[in-house]
Amino acid sequence: MKYVDEYRDPELAEGVVSAIREKSRTPVRFMEVCGTHTVAIFRSGLKELLPETVTLISGPGCPVCVTAPEDIDRVIMLCRQPEVTVATFGDLMRVPGSDSSLHQEKARGADVRMVYASFDALELARKHKDRMIVMLGIGFETTIPTIAAALHQARQEGLENFLVFSAHKLLPPALDALLSAEEVHIDGFLCPGHVTTIIGTNPYQKVVNRYGKPCAISGFEPVDILQSLYILISQIEEARCEVEIQYTRAVRPEGNPRAREMMDEVFEHAEGLWRGLGPIPQSGLMLREKYRAHAAESHYDLTVPPAGEMPGCRCGEVLRGVCTPPECDLFRKRCTPTDPYGPCMVSSEGTCAAYFKYHPE
Amino acid sequence: MKTERIQMDHGAGGRASQDLVAKTFIPALANPILTELNDSALLEFQGVRLAMSTDSYVVDPIFFPGGDIGSLAVHGTVNDLAMRGAQPSYLSVGFILEEGLELTDLERLVTSMAAAAKEAGVQVVAADTKVVDRGKADRIFINTAGVGTIAPGVNVAGQNARPGDIVLINGPMGDHGVAVLSTREGLSFQTAIESDSASLNGLVEAMLATSNKIHVLRDPTRGGVATALNEVAKQSGIGIRLAESNLPVRPEVNAACEMLGLDPLYVANEGKALVFVAPEDAELVLNAMRQHPLGREACVIGEVVREHPERVVLQTEIGGRRIVDMLSGEQLPRIC
Numbered sequence: 001m002k003y004v005d006e007y008r009d010p011e012l013a014e015g016v017v018s019a020i021r022e023k024s025r026t027p028v029r030f031m032e033v034c035g036t037h038t039v040a041i042f043r044s045g046l047k048e049l050l051p052e053t054v055t056l057i058s059g060p061g062c063p064v065c066v067t068a069p070e071d072i073d074r075v076i077m078l079c080r081q082p083e084v085t086v087a088t089f090g091d092l093m094r095v096p097g098s099d100s101s102l103h104q105e106k107a108r109g110a111d112v113r114m115v116y117a118s119f120d121a122l123e124l125a126r127k128h129k130d131r132m133i134v135m136l137g138i139g140f141e142t143t144i145p146t147i148a149a150a151l152h153q154a155r156q157e158g159l160e161n162f163l164v165f166s167a168h169k170l171l172p173p174a175l176d177a178l179l180s181a182e183e184v185h186i187d188g189f190l191c192p193g194h195v196t197t198i199i200g201t202n203p204y205q206k207v208v209n210r211y212g213k214p215c216a217i218s219g220f221e222p223v224d225i226l227q228s229l230y231i232l233i234s235q236i237e238e239a240r241c242e243v244e245i246q247y248t249r250a251v252r253p254e255g256n257p258r259a260r261e262m263m264d265e266v267f268e269h270a271e272g273l274w275r276g277l278g279p280i281p282q283s284g285l286m287l288r289e290k291y292r293a294h295a296a297e298s299h300y301d302l303t304v305p306p307a308g309e310m311p312g313c314r315c316g317e318v319l320r321g322v323c324t325p326p327e328c329d330l331f332r333k334r335c336t337p338t339d340p341y342g343p344c345m346v347s348s349e350g351t352c353a354a355y356f357k358y359h360p361e
Numbered sequence: 362m363k364t365e366r367i368q369m370d371h372g373a374g375g376r377a378s379q380d381l382v383a384k385t386f387i388p389a390l391a392n393p394i395l396t397e398l399n400d401s402a403l404l405e406f407q408g409v410r411l412a413m414s415t416d417s418y419v420v421d422p423i424f425f426p427g428g429d430i431g432s433l434a435v436h437g438t439v440n441d442l443a444m445r446g447a448q449p450s451y452l453s454v455g456f457i458l459e460e461g462l463e464l465t466d467l468e469r470l471v472t473s474m475a476a477a478a479k480e481a482g483v484q485v486v487a488a489d490t491k492v493v494d495r496g497k498a499d500r501i502f503i504n505t506a507g508v509g510t511i512a513p514g515v516n517v518a519g520q521n522a523r524p525g526d527i528v529l530i531n532g533p534m535g536d537h538g539v540a541v542l543s544t545r546e547g548l549s550f551q552t553a554i555e556s557d558s559a560s561l562n563g564l565v566e567a568m569l570a571t572s573n574k575i576h577v578l579r580d581p582t583r584g585g586v587a588t589a590l591n592e593v594a595k596q597s598g599i600g601i602r603l604a605e606s607n608l609p610v611r612p613e614v615n616a617a618c619e620m621l622g623l624d625p626l627y628v629a630n631e632g633k634a635l636v637f638v639a640p641e642d643a644e645l646v647l648n649a650m651r652q653h654p655l656g657r658e659a660c661v662i663g664e665v666v667r668e669h670p671e672r673v674v675l676q677t678e679i680g681g682r683r684i685v686d687m688l689s690g691e692q693l694p695r696i697c
Binding site: 004008009010013014042043044045046047048049103104106107108116222223226336337338348356357358359360 | 366367368369370375376377380606619621622674675676677678679680681682683684686689
């Protein structure tokens, strides 16, 4: 596959690894923000190739993992309505709410459909006019424009039975929250290439200017990640601090203004509730007045009590980079991919699931 | 969270399926033959060794590129027998039909079954039909059972892998799963990939004729190559080492998996065999495979090691290492 195979090339990888080994002097801790990066790092066994000076910690970039239990409870309420068909990306199926998951509700008879694109959900709404199709809006800036475009289209077609439950999250406010909390020491960020294709590099300037942490916008193949680590290490060794794009084949500094316009047309900023990080101002999205008729909460009362603590679960700390999966007492015991307890074990992009599935020890 | 009802995972062939077998079926039905948990049971009958197997087919859609539920129902059971080193002879078939199924579709499927049976050299010798109300099944479900004979000297079973064994496969992974998936409603995605659905008894016969050092045969159906290798690692108490650069995947399958977030190691195959053979005979068996139409793209994918027993470890393309775990959860429902 073009644009993929060359970034898995063993010789190229070896070259970058030696360059990293040569360059790296100062012990550093970099956070990979994005769940896709976490998986790529574990899947390629890349950590083993790095010198001892470089530590990678996983961050809050798995959209499923950071979805608040209260939002899962709301989704469960929705799927229990007899006229509702819930359309969702697959990963959300197993995420535990307070007392159930979509997966369990489906076994009990709820109409839950896995879709690969928001327009597939739109098609369901066209086909099944007698059903209320609720698309679950989970995810970061990468998926938000497609949901926005579907909503835009639904409004134009007058598809009144197409609803969206928006639990979207915006990434830059989360980085800000993480850094201002000063709970975990981070020397630089491996930033998500796909999110950046939309938002551009501007939002990371704050991380650089205010917190003095280098940012590398990285692709998702092993060589991409190695090159991005080299970028970060070079900046630190040369006492520089900037936003650099490694993933130049996809990311432009200005991002994708049209996609942002579409997001802005449909959504406005609101407080976002994050699992592990709590409420973060301006990090969530709600449908604008003009589109409010397509908001799930306009049709259903989705008031839920605050979710209780999950005793023993350290997913919140894992998401903030404070602890690693094996440091949690439940890991591999009470919490496995088959019978997950915490969300980081549920999503295929969750840090615990990646650790469980791929880590050789 | 307590699981109290059957969920789709229980049929996915991975960890949940194994749990169901271990906790629900085995305690009630246990006997030494069943408990071996091989693709087929081995029965000793007045000096003759018989293999017996059964499997049910619920694939959706019932017609897919490269096959249909009828031929699949023959191939699947023939292969379960062949993976025990048996020469399949007889099949039984049970149809569960949904009210409203078009008769022409049923006829097409039965014709396809007949052709598959003829090609595999097996006869359908017993059959049953049930019809259920509309909505109580999805068009057609098929169960087949089969018996075959195991030649003297052949001893192929999941428990027999030994350190040093070479692991071979007869062609690229994931064709069946991706072919079926490409036709599913709601997936606006087309590919030219055809299912690899085929009877492997001819290929197995050719391999067994060249070497008596084939220790394990396993068809990586649901749960894919990763799950099948984990099962063998567990049954034999050995470790398996794979090299990523040796894993055969068609570029189209790779691209589809990349797009859908699937790992070809976990995608179902219906015409593939994993072969564990003593190192001294590996070359011989590989050549025999390559001379058979269903083994032209056969290759080495790994080896059996003493280290990390019951684990499959992959040397990644860039030189790192990672575990290849068994499938947990459901990657694609109703693939066979």
